[in-house]
Amino acid sequence: MIRAVRREPAAAILATVAAAVLALILVYPLASVLREAVVSEKGVLDASPVVRVLTNPVSRQILLNTLVMGALAGVLGTSLGLAFALATTRAVRGPARTAMHFVALLPLIAPPFALALSTIFLFGRNGLVTRQLLGLEISPYGLGGLLFVQTITFFPVAYLIFDALVRQLDPALEEAALDLGASRGRILRTVTLPLLRPGLAGAFLIIFVESLADLANPLIIGGDFNVLASSVYLAIIGEFDTRKAVGFAVVLLLPSLVAFFAQRIWVGEDSVVTVTGKPSTGRVGLIEPALRWPLLAITVGTGVVVLALYGTVVAGAFTKLLGIDNTVTLDNFRFVLQGIGTKAMTDTTLLSALAAPIAGVTGLLVAYLVVRTQIRGRAIYDYVLMLGAAAPGIALGLGLLLAFNHPPLRWSGATAAFGGALVFIVAFVVRTAPVSLRGCVAALLQIDPALEHASANLGASTPTTFRRITLPLMRRAVLSGVIFSFTRNMTTLSTIALLVSPSWRIMTGQILNEIDAQRLGSGAAYSTILIAIVVVAIVALQRLFGHTAIEVAA
Amino acid sequence: MRRATSILAIATLVLSACGGASAPGPPTASAAAGGGATATGCGPKGSGSLVILGTPQEEYIQGVTKAFQTECGINTTYVRLSSGEALAKLKADKASPQFSVWWGGPADGFIAANNDGLLEPYQPKGFERIPTQYRDAKGVWTGIYVGALGVALNTKVLKDKNLPEPSSWADLVKPAYKGQISIAHPASSGTSYTFVATQMFLNNKDIEKGFAYLKQFHQNVLQYQKTGAAPARQAGQGEVAIGVVFSHDIVAAIEEGFKDLKIMFPSEGTGYEIGGMALVKGAPDPVAAKTFMDWAITVKAQELGPQFKAYQLPTNPDAKVSDKSVKLDKVKTVNYDFQWAGDNKKAIVDRFSNEVAPQPR
Numbered sequence: 001m002i003r004a005v006r007r008e009p010a011a012a013i014l015a016t017v018a019a020a021v022l023a024l025i026l027v028y029p030l031a032s033v034l035r036e037a038v039v040s041e042k043g044v045l046d047a048s049p050v051v052r053v054l055t056n057p058v059s060r061q062i063l064l065n066t067l068v069m070g071a072l073a074g075v076l077g078t079s080l081g082l083a084f085a086l087a088t089t090r091a092v093r094g095p096a097r098t099a100m101h102f103v104a105l106l107p108l109i110a111p112p113f114a115l116a117l118s119t120i121f122l123f124g125r126n127g128l129v130t131r132q133l134l135g136l137e138i139s140p141y142g143l144g145g146l147l148f149v150q151t152i153t154f155f156p157v158a159y160l161i162f163d164a165l166v167r168q169l170d171p172a173l174e175e176a177a178l179d180l181g182a183s184r185g186r187i188l189r190t191v192t193l194p195l196l197r198p199g200l201a202g203a204f205l206i207i208f209v210e211s212l213a214d215l216a217n218p219l220i221i222g223g224d225f226n227v228l229a230s231s232v233y234l235a236i237i238g239e240f241d242t243r244k245a246v247g248f249a250v251v252l253l254l255p256s257l258v259a260f261f262a263q264r265i266w267v268g269e270d271s272v273v274t275v276t277g278k279p280s281t282g283r284v285g286l287i288e289p290a291l292r293w294p295l296l297a298i299t300v301g302t303g304v305v306v307l308a309l310y311g312t313v314v315a316g317a318f319t320k321l322l323g324i325d326n327t328v329t330l331d332n333f334r335f336v337l338q339g340i341g342t343k344a345m346t347d348t349t350l351l352s353a354l355a356a357p358i359a360g361v362t363g364l365l366v367a368y369l370v371v372r373t374q375i376r377g378r379a380i381y382d383y384v385l386m387l388g389a390a391a392p393g394i395a396l397g398l399g400l401l402l403a404f405n406h407p408p409l410r411w412s413g414a415t416a417a418f419g420g421a422l423v424f425i426v427a428f429v430v431r432t433a434p435v436s437l438r439g440c441v442a443a444l445l446q447i448d449p450a451l452e453h454a455s456a457n458l459g460a461s462t463p464t465t466f467r468r469i470t471l472p473l474m475r476r477a478v479l480s481g482v483i484f485s486f487t488r489n490m491t492t493l494s495t496i497a498l499l500v501s502p503s504w505r506i507m508t509g510q511i512l513n514e515i516d517a518q519r520l521g522s523g524a525a526y527s528t529i530l531i532a533i534v535v536v537a538i539v540a541l542q543r544l545f546g547h548t549a550i551e552v553a554a
Numbered sequence: 555m556r557r558a559t560s561i562l563a564i565a566t567l568v569l570s571a572c573g574g575a576s577a578p579g580p581p582t583a584s585a586a587a588g589g590g591a592t593a594t595g596c597g598p599k600g601s602g603s604l605v606i607l608g609t610p611q612e613e614y615i616q617g618v619t620k621a622f623q624t625e626c627g628i629n630t631t632y633v634r635l636s637s638g639e640a641l642a643k644l645k646a647d648k649a650s651p652q653f654s655v656w657w658g659g660p661a662d663g664f665i666a667a668n669n670d671g672l673l674e675p676y677q678p679k680g681f682e683r684i685p686t687q688y689r690d691a692k693g694v695w696t697g698i699y700v701g702a703l704g705v706a707l708n709t710k711v712l713k714d715k716n717l718p719e720p721s722s723w724a725d726l727v728k729p730a731y732k733g734q735i736s737i738a739h740p741a742s743s744g745t746s747y748t749f750v751a752t753q754m755f756l757n758n759k760d761i762e763k764g765f766a767y768l769k770q771f772h773q774n775v776l777q778y779q780k781t782g783a784a785p786a787r788q789a790g791q792g793e794v795a796i797g798v799v800f801s802h803d804i805v806a807a808i809e810e811g812f813k814d815l816k817i818m819f820p821s822e823g824t825g826y827e828i829g830g831m832a833l834v835k836g837a838p839d840p841v842a843a844k845t846f847m848d849w850a851i852t853v854k855a856q857e858l859g860p861q862f863k864a865y866q867l868p869t870n871p872d873a874k875v876s877d878k879s880v881k882l883d884k885v886k887t888v889n890y891d892f893q894w895a896g897d898n899k900k901a902i903v904d905r906f907s908n909e910v911a912p913q914p915r
Binding site: 058120124125126131139141219222223224234236237238239240241242320321323324325335339340405406410500501502503513516517518519520 | 605606612613631634635636638639643645646649711733739742780785786787791794810811813814907915
């Protein structure tokens with residue numbers, strides 16, 4: 001009883017501050033989108049932008065395209081991720097496994113355009129492989145090319161989910177089936193895959209959401225295949241028609257939010273499979289040769305494609321005009337670094353590094369609020385912060401643009417405070433704090449409250465207990481959140497694509513400019529620099545804090 | 555309660571961290587702000603920092619703002635937006651403008667902006683030296699460069715595909731070139747709007763006939779780009795055979811190494827742009843803006859282009875013309891009515907967005 005009284009003031013203050021912050025940086029921008037969608041310039045209720053998207057045949061086709069793309073990317077990405085997880089755990093071991101694991105994670109750190117760019121270089125109409133090597137006439141512009149790039153980009157998410165699941169499967173179940181005389185194919189079908197089912201749904205829904213939110217790839221190789229995210233972008237860029245843009249954005253928000261929260265409910269709270277502590281024999285090779293070889297063919301083939309795509313980005317950066325004039329040169333780097341590139345590098349790294357700890361701590365505080373306090377309606381905090389991850393980046397970016405473009409909250413644009421830096425930091429934090437939240441919630445659930453109770457019983461106040469007991473135990477989770485945030489901030493495009501500032505240059509925005517102008521060489525140079533910064537940062541942080549940073553990047 | 559504040563402190567610290575640490579604000583090079591100003595006779599500096607909305611190639615804007623900063627000691631930053639994008643942005647910011655000068659992009663866009671009340675007339679020093687056809691009589695906009703619309707042909711791709719080299723606008727709608735044309739979208743790109751307006755002028759401003767052509771043309775377009783100059787490089791890369799783009803951008807692409815490219819001027823006559831420059835109404839810093847505009851039409855500023863692969867023709871008759879520039883009198887041009895093109899820009903672009911671009915192919 002005494003404890004409860006002592007806890008409440010701190011919790012109440014934390015809850016109030018958190019509510020104010022979340023309202024300002026998340027609810028207000030998203031509400032601005034909704035408001036713009038249902039209130040006309042004259043201030044009367046008028047939802048015509050949304051109605052138009054749903055009734056106009058052209059927009060309806062765009063909506064249909066978006067859903068088809070999301071569903072197919074979800075199926076393809078999930079299948080490939082599953083194949084990789086089965087291959088790394090059941091078909092190879094030793095260094096081969098490590099290599100395969102590494103290749104499967106590589107696309108996670110790709111800047112948004114890098115893979116689409118090299119797809120055009122390699123498999124474009126004048127592509128090195130398709131046209132110049134095989135003499136084929138294939139056009140990647142459209143749904144096919146889009147799905148190719150999205151599958152490669154998003155399958156690692158599914159891989160990480162399945163990898164965790166497959167590793168936690170108790171081999172005893174499979175062994176029992178084997179002992180009972182079932183064939184290995186039958187075991188896979190009737191034992192292994194059913195055990196992976198929660199992962200299937202989860203991976204599909206996450207990739208579906210990511211695919212819907214993808215902006216860069218539809219812009220580069222979408223061709224005529226228009227989707228909602230790029231329609232939002234083009235409505236602002238070409239016409240600055242905010243009413244038109246919010247129409248697309250609201251229609252995009254709906255399936256994204258539904259799929260995202262369906263996935264949360266489906267998978268349940270953060271404990272997909274709990275560690276049982278029972279000894280696991282970890283026997284590998286429970287797979288028939290008839291299955292092993294196709295599996296290896298798919299995964300090794302994909303691995304080769306991933307490496308080729310990355311290699312092409314680097315090659316494109318170091319050649320004059322890849323495929324046209326393959327002279328090795330540093331001109332692209334010179335162009336980038338002597339131009340706005342150096343500034344973009346330092347600006348982006350600085351803002352990302354500033355936002356990362358803020359995102360980490362935001363996640364931590366909200367997690368604490370949700371798991372450890374008795375504040376009424378605490379679950380709402382969780383759901384609201386998760387909106388930052390669930391809402392497509394372009395819808396969020398549009399919200400930030402609408403919300404922070406007018407006095408007194410003029411945080412965006414040339415005349416804004418700090419030259420518009422605030423809005424970028426808000427964008428980064430909103431987008432990545434949810435991941436820190438999930439990590440911290442999971443960590444908190446694993447810490448026995450008895451530890452904290454003991455501290456409290458010995459007379460420590462809640463803040464002291466939090467600082468001396470809880471925080472040290474959660475160091476890992478917070479750090480993971482910070483590292484993830486930094487990586488994501490560096491490579492995100494859709495959230496910041498609509499926010500321009502003459503004072504702060506964001507690398508992904510600059511890459512978009514280069515690719516818009518079809519200066520593919522400097523786009524590749526920018527991407528190479530960006531990949532290098534991210535890799536160096538991950539390695540450095542890993543050295544500093546000593547745990548596998550890249551694992552958390554999902 | 556005292557301890558309770560520590561959590562609050564963490565939370566506020568987190569929030570203020572973003573403010574405090576980024577307070578240095580625009581870290582633009584200010585070292586150049588030293589001497590220059592008096593030596594070259596630049597005008598007053600105003601607040602000493604200027605934000606430009608630029609429309610030409612980024613390399614060019616960057617070079618020009620840097621040169622201006624060095625010479626006149628005014629910190630100058632820019633945002634690059636395509637013509638339609640820039641117009642949209644100015645309109646959206648009308649209540650509290652962020653930019654002081656809009657520099658570059660076809661005059662049609664400036665006329666449309668003026669019709670929306672977004673510009674403030676200003677006649678920069680030396681205004682009368684600019685030929686009358688290259689400036690607005692009242693100084694609403696002043697021409698800074700001129701360039702003809704051209705067609706970039708990738709001779710290698712055409713040969714590989716056994717396609718004849720097109721030589722007219724009429725050729726470009728032949729079914730043989732299906733999926734082989736790249737052009738920007740006229741909503742975002744001034745280049746592309748120049749093309750669209752050119753088709754209107756070829757049909758004596760008969761919008762119906764013009765659109766009939768555009769609908770046929772659309773059938774051959776691979777994908778609409780955002781930026782006007784992009785199609786030159788896309789054709790250079792061999793992704794398409796044909797790019798419709800300003801001829802100076804084709805020159806730049808060839809210069810960059812796309813050696814299979816060739817410039818074609820359609821036999822019916824082609825359109826051209828006068829790259830404009832204007833003071834934004836309600837500019838945050840009109841004084842520095844005027845200093846910039848005065849400087850921008852000096853011989854020195856006008857001769858900067860080729861350094862940054864911008865091969866437009868200068869409007870200042872005293873400025874030296876690069877031999878790589880396409881002289882306008884060597885090209886058959888249409889009777890391009892900028893006022894008409896500017897006045898009808900919104901209607902035509904809207905119609906294009908609604909009737910042409912979404913057509914199935």
